[in-house]
Amino acid sequence: MNAVVGRAGQEGPLLKVEGLAISDGAVPITTPLNIVVERGETIAIVGESGSGKSLTARAIAGILPPGINATGAVTLDGVPLMRLAESELRKIRGSRMSMLMQDPFTMLNPLMRSGDHIDEMLRDRPEFASRFARADEVKRRLAEVGIVDEDVARRMPFQLSGGMCQRVALAAALARDPELLIADEPSTALDVTTQAEIIKLLRRVQRERHMSLILITHNLRLAFSICQRVYVLYAGSMLEVGDAAAVERQPFHPYTLGLLLSEPPVDIRVPRLVAIRGSVPRAADVLDSCGFADRCDWAKQICRTGKPPLTALDASRFTACIRQDEIQGELDALRTAALSAAPMTPRRGETAGALVRVHGLVKTFVGERGRPICAIKDVSLHIMPGESVGLVGESGSGKTTLGRCLVGLETPTAGDIHVNGIAAADFDAMAKADRVRVRRTIQMIFQDPFSTLNPRHSVGQALGEALGASAGATSPATAERIASLLAKVGLSAAYATRRPASLSGGERQRVAIARALAVKPAILVCDEPVSALDLSVQAQVLNLFRHLQVEHELSYLFITHDLAVVRQITERIYVLYLGEIVEEGPTERVIGNPQHPYTRRLVASIPRSAIQRAP
């Protein structure tokens, strides 16, 4: 790369952020933050939604949305960015500092050919004055990000897959050879295997160009696996900063540890996920106390008497926990305890008396110009009473369609479904009594907790309605029954009067689970039930699922792309790829020793750090 020339030998860090405070009018979004990025270094800013990490990235690039302002100093290679006029900043953006955003499908101009996004970046350079020179360069740039198919440059963004769009966007962001790239959740919106490819690509490009990289992510494990230093941001404050390896070995802040433990491990099944209670507060609500105090098991009065500053423990480690020295022993002990394995005793391979039996299921949809699209091709599976089964696959695998067929939201094109011995492939063809029985046996939990509850109904109304549909319901649901239903999912009776809009994502998903439980089902079909939730909340909900299974002897069909989730919650899994089951077996065996190439690819795509966990 020609860009490397002339970069070595300069003094000082490439980017220095000092006292960067972002606010929405008078409402603070972050407290003053300090970030340093050395030349050629990769750092991560890790945080959950609402931590202010994306706005921090945009503040550095000077492209905050209207109404949001920032104070402080951002210095790029000695140039004070925040004092520059917009016209000066524009010359720096793209050529010295560039940015990549989260959603590959919205990042490219829908009316512009993908190659033109790179082309437009080159037009100002005299050596690319001719169109042919630019076309050649576009081809070269696309090759750098792994696109060798020359036709891609001529296609419209909507004709490309998410991974392709992200590659084109990366090539466009790098077209003027910046020294610093800010990547805001560059892989989150992609499929698991594509995620791994994009991250690998980012690392390769970063190394080849000797470029500095700021990775904004919610995934601590990903941050540890590719970054040299990690900044942990929570509710607008930096809670911990340090070398990635050191932070991973021994986190100093209870939040970092909580986040680390909330992420379900994929290698082992733990007895219970360590969940952080509650949910992320708004930065403005925790101005005068430690932002994490309300969710911390070690919080004392001192944590609430003022905002604890980020203090240095040694040259490379900082923590904002003022009780760190007192509680470090306990943190370490918790970590060791939490990672003890609790292997599941596999049940005998019986298939007689299965609760759900699917045989030779086929579902085709009518696509463009009447072309049939085969979503599921000949799938057979069974679920025993009380068994938790995982259905793993990426988008396009047909996993959601399969789940919808099971609960009668879609009618399969061919094949049988038996639920509790009742043929339930075609809900329209069933006797009314059978239909009612099947619907009471099998219930569904959807991915998006925000759209599954009627915003105009209070939680009590939603649950009351569901209780009215349960077997033998004669009188309207009483407040006691609603309260006991709420108690099952760990919510107090007071939630009955609240409306969905006032609940957090985790609370809504709990309400959705309670509603499904109202009819006392034997099996829940859960379609990505935790993937829309914040990491710390995800662990709570996963624990709830495990608890409910034991308590009510429930069966689950867990539909997900996340191997770590199925590892924690299922006994047996089916791997679905392009509408076909390519591998099945006990969860431990399939993840530990995958046979099919696709399963191997899935397992290999999970970001792992250098440090191996103790078995």
Add this chain to the structure above:
Amino acid sequence: MHGATPSTGSTAISGRSGDGPSLVIFVTRRVAITIPLLLLISFGVFALVHIAPGDPVRSLLGARASDPATLAAIRARYHLEDPFLVQYGYWLWQVIRGDLGVSIQGNRAVTSIIADRLGVTIFLSLMSTTLVLGLGILLGAVAAFRRGTRLDRAIVMFGVFGISSPAFVTGIFLLYLFGVLLHWFPIFGPGRGFLDRAWHLTLPAFALAISVMAIVVKITRAAMIEELDRDYVTFARARGLSSRRILFAYVLRNSLIPVVTAAGLVVVGIVAGAIYVEVTFSLPGLGALTVDAIQKRDIPTIQGTTLLFSAFVLLVNLAVDVIYTVIDPRIRFGRVES
């Protein structure tokens, strides 16, 4: 369509080499839909003669002397002895050959009367459309960029004011202010030659434009505000593209899609409004002709102008659909999200 469609990648690309052919197919299909609509309208127009109160012969005769020879001539010419549908068939065949019948005033062919008057109306409509789109998009863009300021509110208020007062009221107001009081513009007549005509038609064109401009202003403003917030605009800024490039290639082009839809409505609105404005400013255009024909119960002329206006509305809609697909390739591939 649930679990199946997201697996884009390979499936969506199949039609890529066919940009041209798929556009041709699309336009052909649209034209094919337009033809039955045109027939339906022509049928309605033809039925006017029979819907009009009284004897069709009387309607067609108008003020001419009703001697038996003339009556018989009219009966023969319009095939009034034949069944209704057969009459329609004859009439349609004539229309297709460009014969719209004879006006009851002065015994002139309707087509030649329309041809005389068409120029003024086309000039007025084009001038007004240019004003609406040019000024409307400009004002909308300014309002979007200055969102929340007094200027923004003033522009929106001006638009609402314009759309709430009918074109002939605005016309009389403009006429009085700029014609009678200030003497900047002539108060009647179409003018001769291009510049003189433009000068004569400025006030009527403005009167027409103001009455529909609010639609364009509001839609441009809303679309632009939405576009400015898009990820790809942020991404373009993050890559350091010039503000001109972002404005034209990103914000403006993308927000024009809804504006084009509205432009169809606007053009139709302008032509409809031309009827009042031509009368207000005493312009010898098609609108004035229509009003005159209605007052004199000149059925053949009414048929002619109505047919022309309706065909025009259909053609404008067809044009909008085609322009739409040229701007937004997603429609050609049948993948519209918004």
